[in-house]
Structure formats: structure tokens, C-alpha cells
Amino acid sequence: MENVEIPEYFICPISLQIMKDPVTIVxxxxxxxxxxxxxxxKSPNSNAIxxxxxxxxSRDSNLTPNHTLRCLIQSWCVSNGFNVVDQVLxxxxxxxxxxxxxxxxxxxxxxxxxxxxxxxxxxxxxxxxERNKTYMVEVGVHEALVNFLIQCYMKCDTNGLxxxxxxxxxxxxxxxxxxxxxxxxxxxxxxxxxxxxxxxLDHDMQNHAMIKNHAMSLLxxxxxxxxxxxxxxxxxxxxxxxxxxxxESGSNTTxxxxxxxxxxxxxxxxxxxxxxxxxxxxxxxxxxxxxxLELNFSSNKKTKELIFEILFNLCSxxxxxxxxxxxxxxxxxxxxxxxxxxxxxxxxxxxxxxxITKYSATSGVLQEMLKVKSVSKICTVIQANxxxxxxxxxxxxxxxxxxxxxxxxxxxxxxxxxYA
Numbered sequence: 001m002e003n004v005e006i007p008e009y010f011i012c013p014i015s016l017q018i019m020k021d022p023v024t025i026v027x028x029x030x031x032x033x034x035x036x037x038x039x040x041x042k043s044p045n046s047n048a049i050x051x052x053x054x055x056x057x058s059r060d061s062n063l064t065p066n067h068t069l070r071c072l073i074q075s076w077c078v079s080n081g082f083n084v085v086d087q088v089l090x091x092x093x094x095x096x097x098x099x100x101x102x103x104x105x106x107x108x109x110x111x112x113x114x115x116x117x118x119x120x121x122x123x124x125x126x127x128x129x130e131r132n133k134t135y136m137v138e139v140g141v142h143e144a145l146v147n148f149l150i151q152c153y154m155k156c157d158t159n160g161l162x163x164x165x166x167x168x169x170x171x172x173x174x175x176x177x178x179x180x181x182x183x184x185x186x187x188x189x190x191x192x193x194x195x196x197x198x199x200x201l202d203h204d205m206q207n208h209a210m211i212k213n214h215a216m217s218l219l220x221x222x223x224x225x226x227x228x229x230x231x232x233x234x235x236x237x238x239x240x241x242x243x244x245x246x247x248e249s250g251s252n253t254t255x256x257x258x259x260x261x262x263x264x265x266x267x268x269x270x271x272x273x274x275x276x277x278x279x280x281x282x283x284x285x286x287x288x289x290x291x292x293l294e295l296n297f298s299s300n301k302k303t304k305e306l307i308f309e310i311l312f313n314l315c316s317x318x319x320x321x322x323x324x325x326x327x328x329x330x331x332x333x334x335x336x337x338x339x340x341x342x343x344x345x346x347x348x349x350x351x352x353x354x355x356i357t358k359y360s361a362t363s364g365v366l367q368e369m370l371k372v373k374s375v376s377k378i379c380t381v382i383q384a385n386x387x388x389x390x391x392x393x394x395x396x397x398x399x400x401x402x403x404x405x406x407x408x409x410x411x412x413x414x415x416x417x418x419y420a
Contacts (some may be wrong), residue, residue, distance in 0.1 A: 001316060008074050011053050018077070023063040024069050027053045030066050037063070041130050060097075074293055100124070100132075101139040114148075118163035121145070124169035133174045142175045143185040146191055150288040153194035157403065162207060165198065165214035188230065192238060195219050199241035216245060216263040223270050231271050234306065236280045242267055243284045246293050258300065260295070272313040287314050288325040291333055304341050308348035315352050321360045324352075331356070331365070332372040337386055340379070347390050350381060353392045357400060366401055370408050 012019045012032035021033040027050040040048050040059050049058045106117045121141060124132045143358065145168045152161045198215035201208040245264050249257045271277045294307050314320035324330040338349045353374060369375055381394045
């Protein structure tokens, strides 16, 4: 098969591989669709140059499927045993900006066909096609969907809400990174109120569960791009709904539930650097729910890391430490995960114990640390292959409470003396 000569006109001038989806551009040259699309997308402005003819052309030029050549390539591949034929797909029709604009206009008129329009927009967003997303942003799909979401909220109508949230979550990062969003920013408060409403829907209904999952995904994208001013304006009701999602997901181990939990944890982590938000989270019993989640739901390493990062942030204040200590399994859970998950969990767990022993070290707390073998685990950290700053924090804990722990039968004095 190595000696089979491939016809020259089967080869894409850009990739130099057999074309899987040949298309002809305005200069008359045929290329593989993916190769010419990548070439055009890299053009710095609206004009591009044909790689072969060196002629100027519009970056938005139509790509005309070359069905005849495609059939010839397919027949030749079958005859010569080339597997590339399996990858030759029926080409999709060229998408125009006008088509997407018509979808936006359809969406602006309240009617029963809106569901079909939303389904088409979601399908375009899921294709992960750069040109599709560019067109969607340029014609204002994001603004139309935000308006649709707000109208659903104001009317308490969930019809079409799932598709709208799904599409917004798929295109939001692209929209935020490529374009100014002043129009959306002006509606920021009511947009967040709309998402809060969606997160508060009855979780027992399957459709509502999917709505909440897409709403959390969208919220994660928004928070990921938000500035400190926006983060400080978030309302307590939003955090209450987010923590409720964690609570409801605790007994659900499906992939959808896992994705919703991870999105919720990312939102909490990215907003927990603000003192105002930390206080709201603690008042909403976030630490208690995070411990329960870790104990009953979390088996994923990344999920555990997110939980410990959040717990560390929340334990930076007295109320947060008090809430962790009020949970019967709080210190035990922190201790048990050390050296069992990842270096990130080790670091955050030791930092949490350091905060507790430094600022909340009552006699009862120190005795509980002996009981659940926190002290022994801290000694093990010093011997283990942990980062130097983690070992330093472990030594600090032992030094600060050596006099209390040295008389305990739960730990050897020689061990304490060696590492304190």
C-alpha cells in the first residue's frame, strides 16, 4: 500500500493529506474544509489571501462542497484500501450570518415556535465551531438569550428556559473574551436575579434539575470573568441557592450531579475571597454542607481539592472555624484526608489545622485532635515527602501545643520532641 501513488488533486494544498471534505473557494482552488477554515480564521482582519493563488478574498467567503471530487476520493480509497474513507462525512451546508440573525429575530417575538428556535441555537453552540460562535456573538445571540432568560424570570415561566441557559453557558466564555458586553453589564443585577430564581426551582422535577445544572454552569462562566466590584454585589439569596444545590446533590451520584457540584464549588471558591461573601456563606451553613458533601458524595480528587480550598478560605474567620468545630466530624474529616488525596489537600488541611490551633485552640479542641489522631498525622506529614512550607506549618502546630500533648498516651513524647 505504501507504493500506491495518490492522485495529486486528492491532496489538500494546505495539509498535504488526502481531503476528507473537499470544498472549493471563490478563487477556484479546492481545499479540505477544516484546513481552509483554520487558514481563514487566522486572518488578522476581514480580508484573507488564497494560499495557492495569492489572491485577496473575504474571510467570510462561501465554501462550496465539491461533491464530484469527494465521490472520486471515496471510490479511490475503497479500491486502494485507505481507511481515510471512513472519515469522509457528508458535508454540512454553509452557515450564514443571516440565518442566525433570523433566529434572533424569531426569538424576539413571543410565540410557541420559540422552543424550536432555541433548539437550533443550542445545536449551533454545541458544534464548537469558531465561525458559528463568532456569528452568534456578532448578531447578538447572547443579548437575545439574556433577555429571554429575564422574561422567563419575570413571568415565572420555565418554557424554553433549559435550552436558553444551555446555549448561554456554551457561548458565554467566547463572548466575554472577544467582545465588550456593556449591554449585558447594564442588566447585570436582574440577570443574577434570574439565575438565582432558576437555581431555586423544585429539584424533584427532571426538567428543573437540568435547568439548575445549566444555570450553575452559566453562573460559573459569569463569575469566572467578573471583577471584584461585581463579586461584592452578589446577594445572600444567590449563595443560599448555591449551597442548597450542594445539599440536594449530596445523595445523587450521577454525572450530571457531579458536574453541578463542581460548578457550584468553583463559584463558591471564586467568590470566597471577599470577606462579605465569606460571612454570607457561613451564615448559610456552607462549611457544614461542605463537610457533609465531602463525607457522603465526594470521591473525585478535584472535588475534594475544591472543598478543602474553600474550607481554608472560610476558616480564615472566627465564625468559619467555629462552624467547622461544631460539626462532629469536622476535625476528623480534615485529619483523615491528609496524605490520602493530593498535595493540595495536604497543604490546605494542615493550614486549616494551623488556623484552628492558633486561634480556636480550646482544651476540648486539643483533646479532640488527640482522639482523632490529628497529632500523629501531623508528625507523619513532617516525615513525608511534603512541601517545606507545609512541614513548617506542621512543626508550628506541634511547638505551640507541645506542653498539652506531651502527657497524652495517644502520642509518644519522643515523637513529639523530635518534630516539635
